Amino acid sequence: MDSLKRSPIKSIVGPNNGDLQFVGRRVLVGGWVKSFHVRPKKEVVIDSGGADVAPRDLKCAESLFLRFPLFRCIVKVLSPGVHPVGEKLEAVMEKKMEGTAYIRINDGSCVNNFQIVLDSDVHPLEQVTAIGTSVLLEGIIEKAQTEGKYTIELKADKVLHVGLVNPVKYPLSKPRLSFEAIRVYPHFRARTTTVASVMRIRSALICSTHKFFQENNFQQVTMPIITTTPTKDHTAFHITQLISNSTHDKTPDDGVTLEGVQAAIQEKTKRIEELKRSNSNKEAVFTAEQDLKAANEIAQKLEKEKKMEKAVKADFSKDYFGREAYLSVDAGLHLESYACALGAVYHFGPVFRPVEHHLNKSLAETWVVSTEQVFAELECAMKCAEDCLKSLSNSILTACPDDVKFLSTRFDNKCMDRIQAVLPEGTFPRVSYTEAVEALEKASGTTFQTKVEWGITLSDEHQRYLADELHNKPIIVYNYPKDLKPFYSRLNDDTKTVSAFDVILPKVGTVVSGIQKEERNYMISSRIKEVGLAEEQFDWYLDLRRHGTVKHAGFQINFDQLVMFLTGFGDIRDVVPYPRTKNDAKC
């Protein structure tokens, strides 16, 4: 086996299911069986359920049994030992098949499968005719024998590798599984055509992101995931090495204090002396001494605990980093420092939030594109965000036309419309927060669950009204009330709003958020106090304002949500390889 010579299926079938120019060429191909049918030398045609050739001599139950492993499984469980149909058919599966197998394989390089024609004289067909089986074969490309979907096919003459599948146990044996069903198998689900398409689009989008920022003279910097700068609400995940030793909860206050016991010991000691002095009986002295002993034991125990408590209060100093450390919820603060050195920078990496409620579009671990530019105000960030979104949306049309087409025909026919809506020339409508609230107040025929008034967070329903109904395209809402945005947002002259914006996309809502940062030292100091943060923990951040401060602005793209928007998926878990949500972190 020489993998260097293997031809990716994409290079053979191309966008049009193959080209006759390849006929006669000898190739090595590999992949996983997606569907098959067998044309026997004499007897039955066995197919995988997706084929166009109907079985000839099988009854309904038999056909079901053969097509659906789950059915086979149920029959087995319900009637153990008594499943003649099963036995008969399993015997069919296991017995040597004589004939020709038409096997559609896919290697993940593109949407389209490649049809392999394999004769039982070349390889035992029963080994390669289960969905999910991996094969590596050599052969000559021929014109397809039957007209239809495939223009060309591979007449295989050598089977170099087979990775068997037990159809009863393999979770993807059934065709057309729901997204919920395959979500349970994050390690397998990219083998389905739909998830594979999403992942290829995702990959192309990552590349386009880098391309866009490089072409616009941004430097990529890798910002830390581990941070010691706290968040306002202290909700970040802790990173620690202490927890394996921390198996005790804080002892609740049960009224027994060391001071109390120590006072009791003094009293008890006195009492024993008194008893001894007064020549009390031995019993009383003995009991009192036992009492003292017990009190001493309690005192020792409490003393130890107090030490422990101290050690634990000092625990973080004994932790790996010698202080509290968290998973980054936002690369923005660190990124500012690099913008104030390299000019224009971006970072592509994950951020982490212990999201309490899964709203179909938030994960505990989400990839984010963060950018920052110096000598820049809000307008600059808005323009850049818009250009970026347009460039990225456009890029997948050229990079993955087949995948976009597949998703829009098979799964979400508005996919293309949404992508097109981002593309036109001209800027996205820009609406100040105040104007947006006014528009919502005027909204006739629509009642919102949350009462609309200046100062509220624009919820999903408000965003939907503005972007989907009122404008029917992406819009930018800017100049938000200061309480709705982070402390480092630049205060506008009205002292009520800050220079911040959101790009609201139809269907998914806010996917991009931007902020012009507060560059004035006295302003940011007072804002830190105002929101109740400890100024000393932001000393390094304030340094950027103390020494050579500049106006700077940037934005963040929630990358996973952008993939949702462009692919049309309704649940963020389906566009992320290994999604992490509360109580759910498989593998």
Next chain:
Amino acid sequence: MDSLKRSPIKSIVGPNNGDLQFVGRRVLVGGWVKSFHVRPKKEVVIDSGGADVAPRDLKCAESLFLRFPLFRCIVKVLSPGVHPVGEKLEAVMEKKMEGTAYIRINDGSCVNNFQIVLDSDVHPLEQVTAIGTSVLLEGIIEKAQTEGKYTIELKADKVLHVGLVNPVKYPLSKPRLSFEAIRVYPHFRARTTTVASVMRIRSALICSTHKFFQENNFQQVTMPIITTTPTKDHTAFHITQLISNSTHDKTPDDGVTLEGVQAAIQEKTKRIEELKRSNSNKEAVFTAEQDLKAANEIAQKLEKEKKMEKAVKADFSKDYFGREAYLSVDAGLHLESYACALGAVYHFGPVFRPVEHHLNKSLAETWVVSTEQVFAELECAMKCAEDCLKSLSNSILTACPDDVKFLSTRFDNKCMDRIQAVLPEGTFPRVSYTEAVEALEKASGTTFQTKVEWGITLSDEHQRYLADELHNKPIIVYNYPKDLKPFYSRLNDDTKTVSAFDVILPKVGTVVSGIQKEERNYMISSRIKEVGLAEEQFDWYLDLRRHGTVKHAGFQINFDQLVMFLTGFGDIRDVVPYPRTKNDAKC
């Protein structure tokens, strides 16, 4: 101010410190002051220490005082209130300067500075003549008045922004600070020419990485940072939300058990009954009752603790993910699942290890490029790793020639040699582990601290001998003893070695490690047992071998170490924006 029109300095000065074709053009530029000198209308020339014009009317102490803020600071501290020189000079600094300032600024877009000529009639010079001051200016490009380093300069006629610096407090006021000194200021150090150069090279390398894999038909997949699959040695960082409530260490065994106390209570109760029966004196009964009370208190306390202990044992089920979760030490396992669906995949992201000893080349958080290809054996991974290294090394020569030149002239003159050594045609020498050990055993004139024998880990000294002395170029060592590589390495037919390799680079050692994964289900199951891992925790991973298994191989590039190699830095902390090591996680 319109930042959209700002010209990056790179676009003006280019690689040759400016081009006369730009003369006469009006531009807006911004940046931070790197050095300056002032030509007064009548009196003193004030310079920043880097200028070629010597002060005329200042004595040595005065000159020191002016050039070095720290000196100014020391004088102030040592003789508070009595610093006539200081007062005089601070007065000079603070008093209105009349004349022309020649200010070299840099905006991080390139190595070279841009010289600004600013007259005191346009803007108060004392505001813009401190190192680190940020300025945004408009003016017309002119031919440089004096011949020398600069071909062109900017005759500024408008100052749009100034971000002041207090030279006494700004840590980068002193020229030529050591790497150790600036490491304390990770938020500032990219403003130094050297660190900025490294960060630009780093950025270019990231881009080249994506380009290489995209061109070779790899899909990029973002693998999870949060994982619930444990490591062999359980050394991963824990991710938790429980720690803020876990402020107690495990109570050490102090001999006081609940059972013991309960038995004592029974006895004490009996004893009181006896005392009462035997009409003992009231004192004895009272003391005994006190004793019983104390014992009951202890029992209650212990009972509560036992409950606590139970709750804490169940703690991880109450943690955010409902189970133990860790920071990923290796994206490889998850990546395999995506390779077995998409064919050829890569991931660029951070991995985390609580490294106990800082060896100048290991961090707790390190960015890694991980790749995996199916239908691939070791040879395929070795070839790809080699091609990738060559491509990346070559790319920085074209993407950042100025930065590479700057680092090699200013800092490490062997930088270019090392890059060139990677480039030649032909493959890196390939040496099996066994051959490598034989070569080390034969090494004459070299004694190693670790005794050389088959089975040892090749330490730094061995790697240096092989790559730097014996071959004087990058080498690949392959087929390692199985105990030196992870359990998922494919066992060779000799049953002693596994299909794994390391690319060892001169000066830095192993930067790339590759493995052909064990694809045989029975083999990997037995290996998991052999190394003492719990098979059930790897059930999902074994699934990949159970259903449609294929041969697959991949490699990992320690990206931060690669940057070290290409830039010539000796300490990994200097090539990473915010390095994380034991007891050190600033910001």
